[in-house]
Structures are given as structure tokens and as C-alpha cells.
Amino acid sequence: MQYNKTQRPVYLNLLQIKLPVTGILSILHRLTGVLMVFSLPFLVYLLDLSLNNRNDFDAVVMIFSHPLMKVLLGIYLWFLAHHLMAGIRFLLLDLDLGVEKDAARRSAFIVNYLGLILFVVILYGVFSV
Amino acid sequence: MNSRGDGIRSWLIQRISAIFIVLYLIYLFISISSFAQMDFSTWHGWVALTTNKILLVLFFLSLLLHAWVGIRDVVLDYVHGFTIRFVALTVIIGSMLAMAIWLLLIIIKV
Numbered sequence: 001m002q003y004n005k006t007q008r009p010v011y012l013n014l015l016q017i018k019l020p021v022t023g024i025l026s027i028l029h030r031l032t033g034v035l036m037v038f039s040l041p042f043l044v045y046l047l048d049l050s051l052n053n054r055n056d057f058d059a060v061v062m063i064f065s066h067p068l069m070k071v072l073l074g075i076y077l078w079f080l081a082h083h084l085m086a087g088i089r090f091l092l093l094d095l096d097l098g099v100e101k102d103a104a105r106r107s108a109f110i111v112n113y114l115g116l117i118l119f120v121v122i123l124y125g126v127f128s129v
Numbered sequence: 130m131n132s133r134g135d136g137i138r139s140w141l142i143q144r145i146s147a148i149f150i151v152l153y154l155i156y157l158f159i160s161i162s163s164f165a166q167m168d169f170s171t172w173h174g175w176v177a178l179t180t181n182k183i184l185l186v187l188f189f190l191s192l193l194l195h196a197w198v199g200i201r202d203v204v205l206d207y208v209h210g211f212t213i214r215f216v217a218l219t220v221i222i223g224s225m226l227a228m229a230i231w232l233l234l235i236i237i238k239v
Contacts, residue, residue, distance in 0.1 A: 030199075030203055033196075033199045033200070033203075034199075034200060034203055036196075037196045037199070037200050040192075040196065040228060041224070041228060044228055044231050044232060044235070047232075047235060048231070048235050050169075050172060051172075051173055051176060051235060051238065051239050053169070054169045054170075057168070057169035057172065057173075058169070061167075084151065087147055091144065091147075094144070
């Protein structure tokens with residue numbers, strides 16, 4: 001490391017660094033965001049199809065009646081829920097709310113686990129519709 | 130960030146668009162929940178209302194702006210080297226412009 005002028009050890013083994021809970025939240029916020037961006041063309045395509053005519057609309061409904069698509073939809077809504085909750089947390093941090101280390105760790109923990117709980121609820125909802 | 134104020138502008142865009150996206154999703158959810166039945170004519174009729182067309186376009190533009198600010202930060206953080214970065218950002222913004230036009234074509238058709 002040429003730029004490490006102070007000769008401090010640099011330890012960047014991603015498999016052994018223990019990411020703090022706030023870091024996990026942050027990376028999930030990015031990951032879910034990027035995945036949702038990549039999904040945009042498919043969503044626009046489905047919107048296009050759903051507004052064409054009766055047959056195409058029914059085709060979209062058929063697509064989402066497949067169990068595999070329901071699981072995908074459930075995962076997608078989980079990503080959206082996590083991204084939304086983490087985003088609200090970032091907005092509150094902007095307002096100087098919950099900036100202290102303990103509070104920030106607690107809220108990150110809540111967002112991550114609430115996301116997991118919501119995922120189960122969403123899956124149940126998706127399969128019961 | 131090549132100009133003064135670019136950072137604060139992105140920061141503002143990201144937050145204002147986020148709030149509008151959430152408000153629209155709530156509106157969409159409430160509207161769909163109130164449909165007597167989920168079929169083509171109900172859905173098509175709802176989207177075809179002028180107010181809903183305008184809101185859909187505003188929503189999609191907010192979504193694209195939000196996506197652009199977010200993914201640009203991710204690219205700048207993880208993609209190094211001028212050429213590959215330039216190609217990535219060009220492909221992304223090109224796709225986004227294409228999707229904006231696509232959505233307008235859908236709106237016109239409805």
C-alpha cells in the first residue's frame with residue numbers, strides 16, 4: 001500500500017471483517033436499490049402489457065399466479081420494504097434523530113429484523129391472494 | 130461531483146423523490162384495494178383518468194431520478210477506471226431515457 005504513509009496495518013479480508021449491524025443495513029440498502037433498478041425494464045414491460053387489452057392483462061395475472069413468481073414477488077416486496085424502512089431511518093438521521101451510536105445500532109437492528117419478519121408476512125399475503 | 134453544490138442537489142433530489150415515490154405507492158395501494166374487482170376495464174379505466182396519468186408520469190420521473198442518483202453513487206464507489214465508469218454510466222442513463230420514452234408511449238396509448 002503505497003498511500004499508507006503511516007505504515008498502519010491494512011486489513012481488508014471481507015470474509016473476516018465483522019460488519020457492524022449499521023453496515024449490514026447500509027449494504028442491504030444499496031443492494032436492494034441496485035436490484036430494484038435492474039428490475040425496472042421488466043416492470044415497465046408488465047405495465048405496458050397490462051394496459052394493452054383484456055388478453056394481455058389476463059396474461060399478466062397468469063404470470064403472477066405461478067408459485068415461483070409469487071416467491072419472486074415476495075422477495076421483491078421484502079427488498080422494497082427493507083429499502084423503504086432503511087430510507088426512513090436515513091431521513092431521521094438527517095434530522096439528527098437517533099444519531100448516537102447505541103440508538104443508531106438499535107434502529108439498524110430493528111430495520112433488518114423487521115424486514116425479515118415482514119418477508120414472512122408478505123409471503124403469506126402473496127400466497128393467500 | 131465536479132461542481133460546487135452538486136452534492137447538496139443530489140442529496141435533495143434523493144430525499145424529495147423518495148417522499149413522492151412513497152406517497153404515490155400508498156395512493157396506488159389504496160386505489161387498487163378499493164377496486165370492486167381486479168379486471169382489465171377497472172384497471173385501464175383507473176390509469177386512463179387524467180389525474181392518474183399525470184401522477185404516474187411524475188411518479189416514474191421521480192423513480193428514475195431516485196434510481197439515477199443512487200446507482201451513480203454506487204458506480205462511483207465500486208467501479209474504478211475512467212473508461213469502464215464512463216461506459217457504465219452511459220448505458221445506465223441511456224436505458225433510463227429509453228424507459229422514460231417507453232412510459233410516455235404507454236400513457237399516450239391508454
